[in-house]
Amino acid sequence: MRILGIETSCDETGVAVIDAEHGLLSHALYSQVALHAEYGGVVPELASRDHIRKLLPLVRQALDEADTAAPDLTGIAYTSGPGLLGALLVGAGVARSLAWAWGLPAVGVHHMEGHLLAPLLGDEPPEFPFLALLVSGGHTMLVDVQGVGRYRILGESLDDAAGEAFDKTAKLLGLGYPGGPALAALAEQGDPARFSFPRPMTDRPGLDFSFSGLKTRALTTLREARTEQDRADVARAFEEAVVDTLVIKCLRAVQETGAERLVVAGGVGANRRLRERLRAAVGAEGASVHYPPFEFCTDNGAMIALAGLMRFQAGAGEDLTIRARARWNLAQG
């Protein structure tokens, strides 16, 4: 079984070919980050316009690199949502139509399913069941994963996503977009003892998150900030608070579910401090922490090809409707 996967939900165009026996055969990615950076955030219409120009050349490239032609393929998977509707429609339209032309089945997969299965692309894939922490620019959630399509959302952000909070706070600090990595770098110079930010929603039971208050706290603290060191101290306090909060909730989820494996996916999973703290805290509970290979932490086609492969193995296949949905609850399958 061999699957072509297509991802266009936001500002990355990704295409990949995966084989049930031989694993990932190719993946091609084009990032629009530079395009949107000039606007200080993703401009949906510009994202859609770029996807329609870049997608087909990437499909050609991924197929060539995988030495794969139509007869070798079993099906085509595409990101059906959630995401920017116009952007999703490009990938969904090309994918569904190509599958029709080739007489292949197609399946629309959930973007976050792609992210939470991405660790299976690594050399030591975690076994089901596992707990997944999804932390990206658009999402923060804890998911109990029993198997493909068997997801229970244990908690999610009630306001800003963790990555969004990083980006917004980075903006307050005068850092570029996307600001997560830049903020983390600045925080390295910061003194963790200088300011203390709250750990939102950790003083009550439950696994939901709230990060928008931290951004406000950073804003008020910054009013007093004069020097570069002050700014670094604010960055550090913010990072400590987000990381600590994520770790506390993960630990709580591990204890409540008895999970033996925690999978961390999404762009914020690249944060070094988060990785260190999770390893120590979750490790102390006897559970292991798994990450996707570095290049598959952010949006990519490989995770969609993989999710599609697992869906097709479970018998998936759809009619000729081009499915794109801006909102789509992961647990509703």
Next chain:
Amino acid sequence: MKLLSIETATEACSAALWLDGALTSRFEMAPREHTRLILPMMDALLAEAGVRLADLDALAFGRGPGAFTGVRIAAAVIQGAAFGADLPVVPVSTLAALAQQGLDAGATRVLAALDARMGEVYWAAFEADSEGLAVPAGPEQVVAPDAVPVPEGQGWRCVGSGWGGYEQALRTRLGGRVSDIDSSPYPAAAEVARLAVRDFAAGLAVPAEQALPVYLRDKVAEKPKT
């Protein structure tokens, strides 16, 4: 010549099959239903005619201007099908396809206008070639109704949704050059197919990757001032 065409740039969703001069088509007014309808329409036309996608010589699509998302759906679907079946693509102006309906109704010159929202219309003038098919008589543009270019001569037949919303402003601007106005026609795949057959013969087909939308409105975001 065998060609399959689609047009999804407005509330109308349509597909048409040209088989050596015989035309069959599907047409539905279906706001926001294009993604559900378009591939089944294409599939049904081929199945009824007993023709396979691979038997075709080319594909065609209404490349805009029109609703951004609608035009992109057409481009995406045609790219996928053309790449898959290794067929060339003829991009056809949505305004030309619209104007063709005016020419078919007996006019020799047509002003096509589609509502572009934000107080503007997508606009172009067309005349008939020797076969009665639309050829541009000026550039396509997105423009305020009171600023459209005034064409030479008289007897211009006006078609398209742009004439519904802005009839008064357009009449004031164009005065006696306008003959009759019909704001009811929507661009459709049948006319896209006929124009594409001509353009294909003229060597205007492109590879799948170049089956791209024409938006006309290109200023869609402001860069923050720093």
